[in-house]
Amino acid sequence: MRKLTLVFMAAGLSLLGGCDIDTVAAEKPTAAQRGADLIAEVGCGSCHTIPGIQGANGLVGPPLDQMARRIYIAGKLRNSPDNMVRWILNPQKVSPGNAMPDMGLTESQAEDITAYLATLE
Template identity: 50%
Template sequence: MRRLLQILALELAGALAWPVAAWGGDSPPTGRTLGDAQRGALLIAQYQCGACHAIPGIASARGTEGPALAAYGLRSYIAGRVPNRPDLLARWIAQPSALVPLTTMPDMGVPEQDARDMAAWLSEQR
């Protein structure tokens, strides 16, 4: 039983560290806003996030397939599982299935900087 608990503790530690380490970069993310929020709003429209999500402040973003993104910056979790920090939100936008393998959110091929800018805008929504 003790060995099983040790294995579970190691797996949990690895699972919690992986999203940060997998993002890349030389230094660990700090949770601060990492992008240009104004550009992020334009990119959210460009990538047509509103096809699936209702997003106040984004013209024609009236989707109903995904959750509404109103006041997103006040949320505690991304997809109910990942802490809602701008760095992890950017990772989620770029590669959602890397953080939550069975998610229905598609990988849209969003480049890292675009994802950071989109995360910056979403994080500011209160």
């Protein structure tokens, strides 16, 4: 009898465990989380030091800490979400000849990256 109870308890627990995993898998990442993943994936950190991104310690471009509080982007554009997307998509158009290459990103990828940079207060 006692053994049976234990078996039922174990079954119950593993069911609960299964539920937990499902819930986590169903949670959608936020734009900022997707942006952080993209930043790591495309390698912005080879040129920039970026808080919260592993291995992002490049010294080619300026560090992106406190990006949310800066007034200008690359000394050219007022720092707004729209302008940040513009910069990330097309740094060579905004500032021809600067050392940041056009990264070949889509607009929605640039928006996600912008959402992450906006968390850097």
